[in-house]
Amino acid sequence: VIISELVDRSGTPAATIKFYVREGLLPAGERVGGNRTEYTEAHEHRLRLIRAMLEVGKLSIGSIGQVLAALDRPDAPIADTFEVAQRALARRAASDVSEPSARALDRIDALIDRAGWAAGCHDNVGRGIAAQAVDAFANAGYELPDSYLDGYADAAVRVATADLTAVGGLADPSDMAELMVVGTVLGDTLSLGLRRIAQAHVTSERLLS
Amino acid sequence: VIISELVDRSGTPAATIKFYVREGLLPAGERVGGNRTEYTEAHEHRLRLIRAMLEVGKLSIGSIGQVLAALDRPDAPIADTFEVAQRALARRAASDVSEPSARALDRIDALIDRAGWAAGCHDNVGRGIAAQAVDAFANAGYELPDSYLDGYADAAVRVATADLTAVGGLADPSDMAELMVVGTVLGDTLSLGLRRIAQAHVTSERLLS
Helix, strand or coil: CCHHHHHHHHCCCHHHHHHHHHCCCCCCCEECCCCCEECCHHHHHHHHHHHHHHHCCCCCHHHHHHHHHHHHCCCCCHHHHHHHHHHHHHHHHHCCCCCCCHHHHHHHHHHHHHHCCCHHHHHCHHHHHHHHHHHHHHHCCCCCCHHHHHHHHHHHHHHHHHHHHHHHCCCCHHHHHHHHHHHHHHHHHHHHHHHHHHHHHHHHHHHHC | CCHHHHHHHHCCCHHHHHHHHHCCCCCCCEECCCCCEECCHHHHHHHHHHHHHHHHCCCCHHHHHHHHHHHHCCCCCHHHHHHHHHHHHHHHHHCCCCCCCHHHHHHHHHHHHHHCCCHHHHHCCHHHHHHHHHHHHHHCCCCCCHHHHHHHHHHHHHHHHHHHHHHHCCCCHHHHHHHHHHHHHHHHHHHHHHHHHHHHHHHHHHHHC
């Protein structure tokens, strides 16, 4: 299709499409003589992905570029794609925040051991993010008890199991990689929304009991 | 204490402290003759709270103002404080995003009913946030199965139970309100970090099995 059709189908303005091509987020269309450039369904699909990461994931253009680069690596093992995507996404969560304290990192390491999680988890980017949250609670005057952390860890395994089950249900490796990335971004928003609703539910249950 | 001591104790520059006072985030200090203004531990405590919401919660100054106003309402019932805080915090998650589709809202309503959550949950601000995530998955080409949503809902109840147990363990109502607000912001970051680690754990388990 030509660019005006891509604009109609994707809902993305032509100037924005050209910006994404310049920034390397979107492959250039194919020149087919004269001023005509052809775009394919792959372009339309990628535009939807970019939009989801921008609007719901609140990622910067730079982070989206890193995530898409991870997606485009051919034949990367699933665990690698997850890790690259997680690191790119982590920049959003961690920007402007000071390094976590050694004490908070120790608490997350102890949690990983209590939960019986794989040894490689100690290198995961989420360790620093979780430790920053523990520090921020402490700075605000709350020392989180282990039971609180363990409740969150238990919930995290359930969410990750749902994530991996969804990814494992796909046949095509590039679809799997894409769902991993999209799911990592959008799953955070889904969790956040459902946590709010569940807080209302648990509050009303406790008021009644 | 005078302002230079408040700066030392809180790590917040004097110009920032004065900005917070002008914006209504922080009560003014007490004039005690001449140019001397006295600040108390309550100021120091509030500065720590503001910092946690800014740095880890990534809230705007406007949203922090709304959250603090909810905190400062005397004798508000717990469920009300939660709701006001949730709505102020929701502006962060929902900004720039289009309204959720009726179809996605129906799916979240069906999930609330399947989970057996309280009827009031249908009015919770998290419903729209979760529905936006469902729409974004669909726009990116993935129709989430009910089993995925139910796995997330199950995890959300566990997290909310940990939240309410922590709040219920406090004796002072103003501490409870504060933990609700701080916990709503910081708990999202804690969840996000632990979800990343749990994804690494579940991935390595599945690769071994």
